[in-house]
Amino acid sequence: MSTSTTSAPPPGTQGPPSTNSPPRRGRRPARTGRRRALRRDWQLYSLAVLPLLFFLVFRYLPMIGNVIAFRRFEPGGSIFGEQWVGLRYVEMFLSDPTFWQVFRNTLWLGGLTLVLCFPIPIVLALLLNEVRRRALKRFVQSVSYLPHFLSIVIVAGITMQMLATDGPVNHALGWFGHDPIRFIQEPEWFRALYVGSEIWQTAGWGTILYLAALTTIDEDLYEAARIDGANRWQQIRHVTLPGIRPTMITLLILNIGTFMAVGFEKVLLLYNPLTYQTSDVISTYVYRTGVESNSFSYAAAIGLFEAVIGLVLITSANQLSRRTVGTSLW
Numbered sequence: 001m002s003t004s005t006t007s008a009p010p011p012g013t014q015g016p017p018s019t020n021s022p023p024r025r026g027r028r029p030a031r032t033g034r035r036r037a038l039r040r041d042w043q044l045y046s047l048a049v050l051p052l053l054f055f056l057v058f059r060y061l062p063m064i065g066n067v068i069a070f071r072r073f074e075p076g077g078s079i080f081g082e083q084w085v086g087l088r089y090v091e092m093f094l095s096d097p098t099f100w101q102v103f104r105n106t107l108w109l110g111g112l113t114l115v116l117c118f119p120i121p122i123v124l125a126l127l128l129n130e131v132r133r134r135a136l137k138r139f140v141q142s143v144s145y146l147p148h149f150l151s152i153v154i155v156a157g158i159t160m161q162m163l164a165t166d167g168p169v170n171h172a173l174g175w176f177g178h179d180p181i182r183f184i185q186e187p188e189w190f191r192a193l194y195v196g197s198e199i200w201q202t203a204g205w206g207t208i209l210y211l212a213a214l215t216t217i218d219e220d221l222y223e224a225a226r227i228d229g230a231n232r233w234q235q236i237r238h239v240t241l242p243g244i245r246p247t248m249i250t251l252l253i254l255n256i257g258t259f260m261a262v263g264f265e266k267v268l269l270l271y272n273p274l275t276y277q278t279s280d281v282i283s284t285y286v287y288r289t290g291v292e293s294n295s296f297s298y299a300a301a302i303g304l305f306e307a308v309i310g311l312v313l314i315t316s317a318n319q320l321s322r323r324t325v326g327t328s329l330w
Contacts, residue, residue: 144204
């Protein structure tokens with residue numbers, strides 16, 4: 001009896017495809033994967049509901065009101081204005097010399113705040129990182145954090161009382177034979193007064209993120225730098241600063257985005273008609289124009305202009321950071 005045998009294909013060749021192999025399964029739809037992740041981690045996703053509602057109600061829905069920048073709004077009428085006027089209010093504030101004065105004041109205060117208030121927390125965090133006595137480090141941190149928890153009203157009140165004509169600062173100047181200085185009433189002192197109070201209130205709190213970033217730097221890098229003969233300043237320059245650079249860039253982009261939004265509450269509490277020349281900024285001008293003078297459409301046009309400038313600044317800073325250092329928000 002003979003049996004039939006099937007010869008194997010020669011090496012390097014493939015046999016005919018099997019007709020009994022099961023069909024290849026397609027890729028799982030991305031939508032199904034998201035649904036499974038939502039069912040599995042719904043407790044975590046539920047934590048985002050309240051923040052999303054907050055931004056929806058208090059950030060995005062009010063944007064609809066920007067339409068009155070192009071419509072004539074009358075109190076008691078439609079919330080979307082009564083008549084379409086196009087770019088009339090934009091042309092009004094572009095030709096208003098008062099607007100350009102407050103625009104320059106905003107640039108001055110925003111620029112000084114960015115240049116002075118941004119690097120000081122970095123320097124303070126680096127100094128605190130070098131402190132080896134834990135008790136001293138905690139004491140300095142607590143003292144520097146405390147002003148952040150004070151209300152802006154309290155900070156403004158302390159500033160005005162300290163710099164009043166009969167306040168402690170003028171009393172100290174009197175001991176040296178100097179005449180009292182009217183810090184609150186003199187326009188040339190407002191910028192130093194505002195920026196100084198801003199540094200005092202925010203410098204300590206701003207170090208928290210940098211101190212957290214410093215803890216992520218590998219200690220082996222410092223050990224390798226010491227073996228190579230690097231001193232403390234060289235270690236800070238070549239190890240510490242590159243280690244916290246992503247945090248620095250992220251916070252810088254965010255600060256640039258809020259460049260035009262100079263602190264409205266503090267300016268409103270510290271300024272007065274005598275200092276409008278240097279203290280009046282876009283936000284306070286919008287407040288007086290819209291709320292006190294009932295020119296809501298004109299104020300909405302100015303506010304929309306400020307928002308557009310902020311959007312351009314943060315987008316440009318993000319693109320520049322991505323191309324130069326490879327770090328960006330999106």
